Amino acid sequence: MTPEHQAFLDRYYRLTHHVYDVSRKYFLFGRDPLLHRLLAGDWTTLVEIGPGTGRNLARLHGRRPGATLGGMEASDVMRAHARRRCPWARIDPGFAEDGDIGAVLGVPPQRILMSYCLSMVIDPDRAIDNARRHLAPGGELWIVDFADLAGLHALPRRAMRKFLAAFHVEAVPDDLLHHHRANLVEHGPLRYYVVARFTA
Template sequence: MYRRQRHLYDASRKFYLLGRDRVIADLAVPPGGAVLEIGCGTGRNLVRIARTYPEAACHGLDVSAAMLETAARSVARARLAPRIRLARGDATAFDPQALFGRATFDRIVISYALSMIPPWERVLAEAAGHLAPGGELHVVDFGGQAGLPWPVRALLNRWLAAFSVTPRAHLPEAVAGVAGAAGAHARVNQRFRGYCVHAVIAR
């Protein structure tokens, strides 16, 4: 899918992947902390994270070799290659020690990736398992859209389906369940009338 789309991805997605920059601003990465983005795509978010938190060590994971190729170019253009490491892996089961040389992260970000991964709840659980003590998992993705008028919801979902995107209406409940199983705390904010959800799991 992304062999062609990756070239237009950032220019087009900025109009409807809402809340990404708010999540980055809320990360509050501790000095010298490590950040992992799961489903890092073109590297857009990683570059912004690295610039926002200049002391952070940033890592990106994606299953798409094409997207990682584009991400590597974006990172190189931003002259951030020494601070951003990229690796190919399956978000439902990956070994960060083997991929990045570290087992846990202070902050993990999943931005509009769960809506494209069928076993998305497994991704949540896998990510939470790689949080360092005091770490936080930040998720932003399409929500249940309960506050949007029905015609808007119908049009939006038809558009998203064309790109194999499925909003996760039960994301808040899944986040609460994963947090409970991990002995962590969860907080969830519905934004833009439920258009998107920003959820945090904190250890």
């Protein structure tokens, strides 16, 4: 959406992408339970917005090799990484807020996944609207991301928020999800993360 946001992402990931998956294992919680849940559903097409290194797409491909998977990634550095790791997926450049998600697979996807991406986008309202608009009829948008950390004691909560803010990450407020009429909103332990589902 803005060249500045892309430049920030590229600067940041150029430094961290080698250790990305190992380090994120310790603080991007809730991703695997969500993938498990997604795999319980009946679908054949899925696009992940902000797939990063392609970690989630690789796991989905391993469990559902016949599915057509794609991604839309704003960072050139991460897009190159995801393409190397997921040669069977089409990973397009683009921003969550205004990217043509329907063009990634050439058809509107039945599922759209945003895993720890909404907390980084400049305009989360537009990102949710844009994803829903591109879903196939009856499709679902699933989000997992940082919640308000309300279950943590004040000190570690403040420290964690400061740490996230340093990387331009903002917890996803429940109000935003309810405003967009999520039909499921669930929190992980200590309200560390939130999982939300929207329909087309």
